[in-house]
Amino acid sequence: MSSRFDVKSQLRRWSQPLRLLATTWWRRQSPSRQDRFATLGPLISVLLFLAAIILAFWYLRNEEIEREQEAVKRDTEIAQKQIQLRLIENQEQLVRIAREIATRATDTHEFNTQASTWARDRPEITHVTWLSNRRERRASVSAAGYQADSLMALDGGDPSMPAGTPGSAAESVFQLVKERRQPAYSQAFSDANNTMVFQIQVPLIDRTGFSGVLIAEYTVEGLLRYYVPSDVAVRHAIAVLDSRDLVVASTVTPMPGQKLKKPSIFHEVPLAPAFNGLVLRGQGYRTSVGLISNTLFWMVVALSVLTVWMLLGTWKHMRRRMQAQNALINETNFRRAMENSMLTGMRAMDMESRISYVNPAFCAMTGFSEGELIGRKPPFPYWPPDRYEENARLLQQEIQGRSPAGGAEVKVMRKDGTTFDARMYVSPLIDPKGKQTGWMTSMTNITEAKRVRDQLSASHERFTTVLEGLDAAVSVLSVQQGELLFANRSYRLWFGADPKGHAMLAGGQLSRSKEDPDHDEEVDDYSGLPAQPLMEVGADPREVYIDSLEMWFDVRARYLQWTDGRLAQMLIATDITARRRAEEQAAQQAEKAQVTSRLMTMGEMASSVAHELNQPLTAITNYCNGMVSRVRNDQIGKDDLLAALEKTAKQAQRAGQIIHRIRNFVKRSEPQRAPSQAHDIVEDAVELAGIELRRRNVAIHTYVAQRLPTLMVDPILIEQVLMNLLKNAAEAIDNAGLPVSRRHIELRVVPKHTPELGANIEFSVTDMGPGLPEEVIVRMYEAFFSTKADGMGIGLGLCRSIVESHQGRIRAENLYNGSAIVGCRFSFTIPVEIPRHEAPGTASNTAETP
Known part of the structure; x- marks a missing residue:
């Protein structure tokens, strides 16, 4: 008794901390969680009870299935052992008989007697046959115990006879026994009576070697009928299956026209010791009722589901109540937080104009506390003394419901006496029953907004x-x-x-x-x-x-x-009208300057042009005077007269070409760009400049690349640039008094491509003159700057304007030999568009000298 009391006290002492811990945890939970746990407890208990019932049913059912599987396995192995023992015993007897035949101790008559006695005690054997090594039948005894001459015939119609046909079961095992010299079992096959059989062939070995075989043929059905124990056959069906999983024989015979039900439990073992592809299968069927058809199980499930449904309904109802309670609490907290945190002042008045509520923002704006404002009637303490009448009028408008929809702008006085501008909006205060209980006023400080x-x-x-x-x-x-x-x-x-x-x-x-x-x-x-x-x-x-x-x-x-x-x-x-007019005037002035520059160039070349024209005119005069004199004296023939007239015409044509080129060069026309070839421009410019070059005894060498792209330029303007550069080069050489070896100019026209300007054609004029000082290179494009005593300083400036109007660039540089200046080069570029299919041009050299 005392020991039992000690155990109870010990358990109470151990469980007390657990109860204290559980009580502490439960008290820490919120009421909503306590309600949730109180609802989930019974629900979890019912679910656990249902799970336990299902597990119990499942466990018992699996136990029964395992017992049934063990019984099938045990009976199958018993049947295998019985058949195995019988086959081993028969094999030993056959080996003994084969040994006696090989030692010549048994002849045909004795074999028939011995085989008949042996076969009558073994109903599973159809016949026992003695064959020679040439497959000749020496003797054959049927299962009835007498010699059958029709068995194992060599006519080829008996499938049990190894007649040398490749692929037959009897022939395959015959060859195997002949090679291995050991007993062997054949595959199952159908004999002449369409009975599924298999053979065991025992080799006959004498002193000469392989002398034949001893064949015993088993029926599969006989093995099952006579050697499967009857108690095993009663409990379970035993069947033999071939390699194609087809039933060869079975202890259960199906009704005609019906198929055997597929077994739910089975166990397979090989047919030992034959091991010829035949499988011994034990089959069983479940007799227990499954979970699906168990009435008790479904009753437990239905009651459990009903209990769970009721608990879920109770839990859902409590959850809706908790949600409504939480929503009410959250709404109250939200409104309170919104009223306390908003910057707009809120004031509520009852129907007697008594203040019943102010929020913290209203108190903060006016400087008065909630106690100083609640219960006050007009005039309110935040009304400025000088605006009592105006505020009273606005209050009457509020009470009468005539307050402006956009609010009223008022002056409000703080507790410290300072004032600020505010806008007040008024709306009626309605209780849940739809009755007005007062007025709600919102006030916003608009001092800063008004200033902005x-x-x-x-x-x-x-x-x-x-x-x-x-x-x-x-x-x-x-x-x-x-x-x-x-x-x-x-x-x-x-x-x-x-x-x-x-x-x-x-x-x-x-x-x-x-x-x-x-x-x-x-x-x-x-x-x-x-x-x-x-x-x-x-x-x-x-x-x-x-x-x-x-x-x-x-x-x-x-x-x-x-x-x-x-x-x-x-x-x-x-x-920009004035600017456009100025630009038009500037363009007109530039055009006039270009024409003036060409006229000045021709004026400077006037003596050279006169000398150039004097030669053909003098020749014409001489030809005419000579013809007149010879005609008067009748000293000229027709051929001589024609030759003189042709020479006169050529000189006149030469003078006309000179005048035509000068006229085209100096005539005034609007600048007009057209497709032009660089070779034609250079040819016209060199022909005009050649007059001045010949007068100054300066040679010119031209180099124009072949197949140059077409230029979209005004050819007269480009020709004017070349003329100006060539004339300047000739004047520099002549004024410097250079020797004949340095009195020449080189004009080159070549294609180029630079990353900055892209594809372009470069015109360069190189002379062997004294070059240009650095200060002249810096200022030579300035208007009216010239190094000549009689120069006007507009030539190079116009050249630059013409080149840049064609989106080109012009530059000048001195040529050096060491530190000495040996010449000067003026070059300008004109951009072009080169089609992709055009190959780059090849150059050709031409030289012209006066």
Whole structure:
């Protein structure tokens, strides 16, 4: 008794800390969690009970299946052992008989007697046969115990006879026994009576070697019938299967027209000691009822499901109640937090204009505490003394429900006496029954907002003043509606308030309709906008001419979002009429300067041209005088007269060509670019410059590359540049008094390609003169700068202008031999476009000397 009391006290002492720990954990949980655990406890218990029942049923069923499998396995192995013992015993008897035959102790008659006695005691054997090594039948005894002459015939019709046919079971085992000299079993086959059999063949070995075989043929069905124990056959079905998994024989015979039910439990073992592909299978069937058809199981499941459903319903109901409670708590906390954290002051009054509620923001704005405001009636302490009447009037409007919808702007005084601007909004306070119980007022401090608004108004006024004072026209047009949103004074002065002026400046993009055939390529179908980035900071300027005003404008456009969110286009149009007129006058002056430069060049070459023309004119005069004299004296024949006239015509043609080239060079015409060949330009320039070069005794060598690309230039202007460079080179050589070896100029025209300029053709004029000082190279392109005493200083400047107008570059450099200057080179480039299929040009050298 005392020991039992000690055990109870020991258990109580051990369980007390656990109970204390569980109690502490339970008290730490929130009421909602306690309710959840109280609901989940029974639910988990029911689920565990249902799981235990299912596991118990499953365990018992598996136990029964395992016992059945063990019984099938045991009976199959018993049947295998019985058949194995019988086959081994028969094999030993056959080996003994074969030994007696091999030792000549038994002849045919004795074999028949001995085999008949042996076969009658073994019903599973169909016959016993003695064959020679040539497959000749020596003797054969049937299962009835008498000699059968029809057995094992050599006519080839008996499948049990190893007649030498390849592939037959009897022949295969005959060859195997002959090779190994050991007993062997054949594969199962059908004999002449269509009975499934297999053979054991025992070799006959005498002193000469292999002398034949002793064959015993078994029926598979006989083995099962006589050697499977009857108690095993009663408990389970035993069947023999071949290598194709087909039933050869079975202890259970199916009804005609019916198939055996597929066994749910089976065990297979080989048919030992034959091992010829036959398998012994023991088959069993489940007799127990499964879980699905167990009534007790389904009753337990139904009761458990019903209990779980009731518990889930209770848990869902409690959960909805907890959700409603939590939502109410959260809503209360949210509203309280919102009222306490918002910057807008909230004030509630009852129907007697008594303050019933103020939030912390209202107290913070006015400086009064909640106790100082609750229960107060007008005049309120935050009313400024000088605005009692105005505030009382606003309060009466509130009570009567006539407060402005946009709120009323009032002055509020803090507790320290300072004031600020506020906007108050009033709405009726309705209780849950729909009855008005007072008024709710919200108040916002708008002092800073009012200051910012005033600043924005002043800034807008300044901005508008600046835009109105601009000389450029500024306009903003709505893209979708085509409405003119803004226009400054200059725009209104030129175009009035009509948005068509904006469309003219924009090039008509916004007025273009979707029926325009080019609309799909230039305008986005979704919004009708130009298909380009709308919000580009700087668009490319455009120069637009307005016919009605006879003015030129430099127009810059960009898209922006207007104050109301609409997409708009802003244009800034600057009047550039005066600049365009100045540019036109400058172009005219440049053209006149070019013509003047050519006339000056011809003027400087006047004596050379006169000398050049004097030669053909003198020759013409001499030819004419000679012909006249000889005609008078009748001393000239027809042939001589024709020869003199032809020479006279050639000299006149020469003089005409000189005059024609000079006329083309100095005539005034508009600059016009046309496809030109560098070879033709060089030829005309050299022919004109040759007059001056011959007068100064200066030779010229030209080098023009073949198959050069076509130039898009004004040939007269390029010819003028070459003429100026050649004349300057000749003058430098002549003024320096250089010897004949250095009195020559080289003109080269070659193709080039540079990363900066791309494909171009370079014209270079190289002389062997004294070169140019560095200060002259720096200033030689300046207007009216010249190193000649009678020069005007416009030649090189015009050359530079002409080259750059063709997007080319001109440069000058001295040539050095060590530190000594041995000449000067002027070169300029003209860009060209070279087709990809054109091969690079090859050069040719030509030389012309006076």
